[in-house]
Amino acid sequence: MKKYRTIFSAFHVIYRLITTSIDIKSFLIGIAKVYKNAFKADRVVLVYKNINSYPFIKVRLDENRQDIKKGGLSILTSREREILIQEEEIVFGNRLIYPFNFFDTLGAIYIRRRKQKETFTELEKKWFLSLCEEVSIGLKIFNLYREERKIIINYIKSLTRLLDQFxxxxxxxxxxxxxxxxxxxxxxxxxxxxxxxxxxxxxxxxxxxxxxxxxxxxxxxxxxxxxxxxxxxxxxxxxxxxxxxxxxxxxxxxxxxxxxxxxxxxxxxxxxxxxxxxxxxxxxxxxxxxxxxxxxxxxxxxxxxxxxxxxxxxxxxxxxxxxxxxxxxxxxxxxxxxxxxxx
Structure with a gap:
């Protein structure tokens, strides 16, 4: 029952991140933490790129380390580049990988549970895939929110300019x-x-x-x-x-x-x-x-x-x-x- 509560909580946190994150970096870090906690993974790697912008963003969480990089293909390992061109999820032993490529978004989620030497159960694999689908939808929605934010900021600037003139x-x-x-x-x-x-x-x-x-x-x-x-x-x-x-x-x-x-x-x-x-x-x-x-x-x-x-x-x-x-x-x-x- 505790595992069910954990995964349901993960879905809720993702929704909250969509509506409260102020930028894509904080959103991706939040998502990576959700995976780390929900699946007790000792490593989470999340790679994201909007095809309309140049840089990749790569978030990596280890047991005692958080790293975020922004740049070209050089910030990715050869294995991560291979994952990005996959069309289906990869599930094996203590590693779960989910590539997502849709519309204007390219990316992948990778989690590993090496320290515990424990493979993922069939139920956990299903949860992982469901959560990844939720994240891919969340990224679409977040991008829409980001565009809305730009519109709102321009609205604010116009309103304050008008007020200054008035x-x-x-x-x-x-x-x-x-x-x-x-x-x-x-x-x-x-x-x-x-x-x-x-x-x-x-x-x-x-x-x-x-x-x-x-x-x-x-x-x-x-x-x-x-x-x-x-x-x-x-x-x-x-x-x-x-x-x-x-x-x-x-x-x-x-x-x-x-x-x-x-x-x-x-x-x-x-x-x-x-x-x-x-x-x-x-x-x-x-x-x-x-x-x-x-x-x-x-x-x-x-x-x-x-x-x-x-x-x-x-x-x-x-x-x-x-x-x-x-x-x-x-x-x-x-x-x-x-x-x-x-x-």
């Missing part, structure tokens, strides 16, 4: 914001998927302002209470713009709640502390830093020392203390300070 000072400075998000994400041990979602959200968090009166957005004096109530609508309007794009659904909560406050006095939902999505808590600090460091028509620029003092003052009030602590840590790094001085 309200030049409303959006974050993208290069510095992305650099800070990546550094802060690593400091807080976020996954690549979480960091990727934050990057998208940072580009689109104020997109809803496109639907607000430009007269209010460009005003260089303090807003009236009535005008501020109009501004408070932009997170929900931003969500309306992206809600039908499946690939952007993970960033909807981040965008919707990036103006919440840790003390519960923010908007639109007056969430507080852990009720606020972590991505929103992070983005609110990135947004505030950008406004203070680069300035706004209604706000003068501040020095890094002044920014640090302001962030400390707002710990537990506007901002999550844990996120502030992590942000101040990266802000003191020489590479980050050097980067900010250049930009």
């Amino acid at each position: 309200v030049p000072t409303s959006s974050l400075h993208p290069k510095s914001a992305l650099r800070l998000i990546r550094a802060l994400g690593k400091e807080m041990k976020l996954s690549k998927t979480e960091i990727s979602s934050l990057e998208y959200a940072s580009l689109l968090h104020d997109a809803g302002k496109i639907q607000l009166p430009s007269k209010i957005l460009k005003k260089q004096k303090p807003l009236t209470e009535k005008e501020f109530k109009v501004i408070m609508k932009h997170p929900k309007k931003g969500v309306e713009l992206i809600k039908d794009l499946d690939i952007l659904k993970p960033i909807i909560p981040i965008i919707l709640h990036h103006h919440e406050r840790f003390d519960g006095k923010g908007y639109p939902s007056r969430l507080k502390k852990g009720q606020i999505p972590l991505g929103s808590r992070i983005l609110s600090i990135i947004d505030a830093f950008d406004a203070m460091y680069f300035g706004r028509p209604y706000k003068k620029k501040k020095s890094l020392r002044e920014i640090e003092e302001e962030l400390r003052k707002q710990m537990g009030k506007q901002f999550d203390p844990k996120v502030v602590t992590a942000f101040l840590k990266i802000l003191r790094r020489k590479d980050i300070r050097k980067y900010l001085r250049r930009h």
Whole structure:
């Protein structure tokens, strides 16, 4: 029964990898790990090539080693080259090999169980072939997702360019914001998927302002209470713009709640502390830093020392203390300070 659960879990993990992997390398490494765990193999080799692109990608997992290479035929052994031109799976003893060649994809999966000196059972062979068929389908779907991602990224770029033209000072400075998000994400041990979602959200968090009166957005004096109530609508309007794009659904909560406050006095939902999505808590600090460091028509620029003092003052009030602590840590790094001085 345990073996059945293991293989069913493998199918589920493959589906999850299709929808969460941010690039082909992480997808292939994830697939190789699935085979290693499901079949207790001491070696897994996965070779992949999209015929529309030059390089092969080769992932090799051994007991205590993970290796990934990208390049031409030279990265493949003579045996691996032979496997690629096979038309049928090869099953013998303690080795299982499955070549796949369809449409725009060329590749192969090879697993070995030498250490245990144990051959694969007939049931395991059937599972292996079924899983390989699932992976080949998964690669097709992943390629479609990748094309969709390209379309979405172009959509985001177009939308942010439009926003910059509409309200030049409303959006974050993208290069510095992305650099800070990546550094802060690593400091807080976020996954690549979480960091990727934050990057998208940072580009689109104020997109809803496109639907607000430009007269209010460009005003260089303090807003009236009535005008501020109009501004408070932009997170929900931003969500309306992206809600039908499946690939952007993970960033909807981040965008919707990036103006919440840790003390519960923010908007639109007056969430507080852990009720606020972590991505929103992070983005609110990135947004505030950008406004203070680069300035706004209604706000003068501040020095890094002044920014640090302001962030400390707002710990537990506007901002999550844990996120502030992590942000101040990266802000003191020489590479980050050097980067900010250049930009």
